[in-house]
Every structure is written in structure tokens, then in C-alpha cells.
Amino acid sequence: MNGSEFSWSEFFAMGGYAFFVWTSYGIALVVILLNIVMPMIERKKVISRVKRAIRREQLQQ
Amino acid sequence: MWNWIHKFSSPKYFYDMSAKLVPWFAIPALLIGVYGLYLGLFVAPTDYQQGESYRIIFIHVPAAWMSLFIYMVMATSAAIGLIWQIRLADVVAAASAPIGASFTFLALVTGSLWGKPMWGTYWVWDARLTSELILLFLYFGYMALQSSIEDQRQADKASGLLAIVGVVNIPIIHYSVEWWNTLHQGATVAKFDKPSMHIDMLIPLLLMALAFKLFYAAVVLVRARNEALYRDRNRRWVRELIEKI
Numbered sequence: 384m385n386g387s388e389f390s391w392s393e394f395f396a397m398g399g400y401a402f403f404v405w406t407s408y409g410i411a412l413v414v415i416l417l418n419i420v421m422p423m424i425e426r427k428k429v430i431s432r433v434k435r436a437i438r439r440e441q442l443q444q
Numbered sequence: 445m446w447n448w449i450h451k452f453s454s455p456k457y458f459y460d461m462s463a464k465l466v467p468w469f470a471i472p473a474l475l476i477g478v479y480g481l482y483l484g485l486f487v488a489p490t491d492y493q494q495g496e497s498y499r500i501i502f503i504h505v506p507a508a509w510m511s512l513f514i515y516m517v518m519a520t521s522a523a524i525g526l527i528w529q530i531r532l533a534d535v536v537a538a539a540s541a542p543i544g545a546s547f548t549f550l551a552l553v554t555g556s557l558w559g560k561p562m563w564g565t566y567w568v569w570d571a572r573l574t575s576e577l578i579l580l581f582l583y584f585g586y587m588a589l590q591s592s593i594e595d596q597r598q599a600d601k602a603s604g605l606l607a608i609v610g611v612v613n614i615p616i617i618h619y620s621v622e623w624w625n626t627l628h629q630g631a632t633v634a635k636f637d638k639p640s641m642h643i644d645m646l647i648p649l650l651l652m653a654l655a656f657k658l659f660y661a662a663v664v665l666v667r668a669r670n671e672a673l674y675r676d677r678n679r680r681w682v683r684e685l686i687e688k689i
Contacts, residue, residue, distance in 0.1 A: 394485075398496035403561050407554040411503045414550045415659070418543060421667045429674045433686045436677065 454674035457682045462665045469665070473658035478683040480651030488645045499644075505584040505633070506653040509549035510660060512581055512614055514544035517664075518586070519611045523606030532668075534600040535675065537607065538590055539667035543660055545583035552576060555628075563627050571620035572628035575613055582610040596675060 397404040451457060484502035491498040518540040525534035555573065556566045565585070567573065586603045593599035616623075623631045631650065632641045676682045 386629075390518045397499065398490065400495060400497035400561055403497055404499050407500045407503050407557045410553055411507070411550055414546050418546055418659070418663050421542075422663065422670055425670045427674075429670055429677070430686055430689055433673070433677050433682060437683060437686065 449530070455528050455531060455535060455676050456679075458532050458535070459669055459672050459681075459685075462467060462669055466578045466662050466665050468551050469658045469662035473655050476651055476658065477655035478621055480655055483644075484648035484652065488648055489642060491645075494562060497558065497561050498645075500554050502648055502652045504551060505649060507547045507554060508576070509653055510656050510658045511544060511548035511551050512575070512617060513657070514540050514547060514580070514660060515579060515607075516612060518544060519607040522600070522607040525600055525664050526608075531675070532672075534604070535663065535668050535671045537586075537604065538600075539664050541583050541590070542616075543663050543667065545580060546585065547656070548576065548580040548583060552580065552592060559627070567592040568595045570626040570628060571624035572617065575617040575620050578613055579610075579617060582606070582613060585610075588608070617689040 395401060395405075480502065484499060488499070490496055518537045521533040521537035521540065525537060548582055552573075555576075557570075560566050586607050589603035589606060590599050593602055620626060621628050633646065673682055673685075
């Protein structure tokens, strides 16, 4: 930021490019969060799938 | 020696060891990322040509670098899996693909959002953009082959071959800005003479790149653990482990 005093409204305005800059950062945040959450969901899925397979085999015996 | 490699690259051994490693990558990724964002958004000066819009660079360039880096990790792992039959290598390749695809997507979208105010268009079919889009399709192709072929070894073979052949696209992406006339600007950091960038812009850029790399390391470990569990779902170590959860 040039200007001597810092202002939040100036910061969020991004010199008129607010839409492009903040959409970019927003999508980056979503991509990062999905990268964290999706493997967690996947782990639960794998575990429940194996558990079901174990139960099925125990019933067949 | 060979037995030693196979022991330490067994999915079970990897699964046991990797859990402790994740925070060692995840926490530095967070700290460096936050500091890089602070420097990039608050400290780095305004660009004299592009104004504040250039701040997209702190997302766009690290994402684009990761899209290439992860592809090389994926293709190298796939080649190791194909040649030496090391199962963990195939696990790492399969775990890398969705992460690489997500960074490629991010590079394309942020590039597009940067292109609109600077070039006046969201998209042009020029060499850099088109070759990066092909990279996204290579990741998708790899993932499609992985999920559509029932037999895991066949799936690894087919998708691994695609990943290896697709490596030709990597130098095309890198040199596209030199080989063809493109709208995309040339390299400012990765070139042989000094990077043509203000140091207060360069430092946050490199910090963000490091944060993205550490983030990938953490995520690929977690994904590879899932992949190892799933692939060995009929083996005893997974059965014993799951019964304890």
C-alpha cells in the first residue's frame, strides 16, 4: 500500500481490483480446505467399508 | 539391500511411520503460509504497472509451480512402481493425482482472474494456458484410469503409463512462454540471471511456494495412508488395525 496511513477499506478495495484479487484468494482457500477435508471423509469411508466386509465374512462363517 | 527396500516401502510399515510425520509438515505449512500472506498482502509494495492486481501472483505462481512439481512426483513414483514393483510408489502416485489436479485448477482459475483485468480476457488459447489445461486433463485421465480399472495392478500399469507419457507436457509448459508468442508474461523468478522482481515481492512469493510444498507433503501423506489401507483391505494387518478402531 502506498499512502502513509493504513486503511482497511483501501486494503479491501485493492486499488479497484477487489473482485479479481479476493475471488482468487477465496478460491484458493476453498481448494486448501477441500484438500484437508476430503481425505478425512475418505478415511472414514475406507474404515467403514472394511468393517462391513469383516462383519459380512463373520456372518458367512 | 533389496529386502531392506521392500520392508521399508511396505504399505504397513509406511502406515505406521507416517502418522507422526504429518504435523511436521502441516504446522510449518500453516505458519509459513500465514507469514507469507501477511508479507504479500500488507508489506509488498504496489506494482507500478499492474497496481494491486498483481497480488494474485502469491497464489497463482505457487499453485502453478505445484501443478508441475506434483506431476513430476506422480510420474516418477508411477515409473518406480512400474519398473521395480514397489507398491508404496504406486500408492504415492495415486495419492498425488487429486492434489495435483486441485493445484492445476487453482493455477488456471487465478490466472484467468488475473488475465481479465490485465489482458482484457479470462481465457486465450495460447501455448501456456493450453498446455496447463492439458496438464489438468492428464491428472483427470490418471484418476479416471485408477478408478475405472477393477484390478489394482492393471490400473497402476495403465495410469502409470499415461503419467509417464504425459511428462512431455512439462517442458512444453515451462518453455511455452519462450517458444511461442504468448500473452502470458515470461519467467520472472526461474531463470538463469537474477530474478527481475522486487525483493519485497520475491520473498513472500518464495514463502508461499514453500508453504504450498509443505502443505502438499502433509496432504499426500494422509491420502497415501488412506490409499494404503484401501489397497490392503483384504490383508491381515488392515483387518487387525480396523478392528481396533
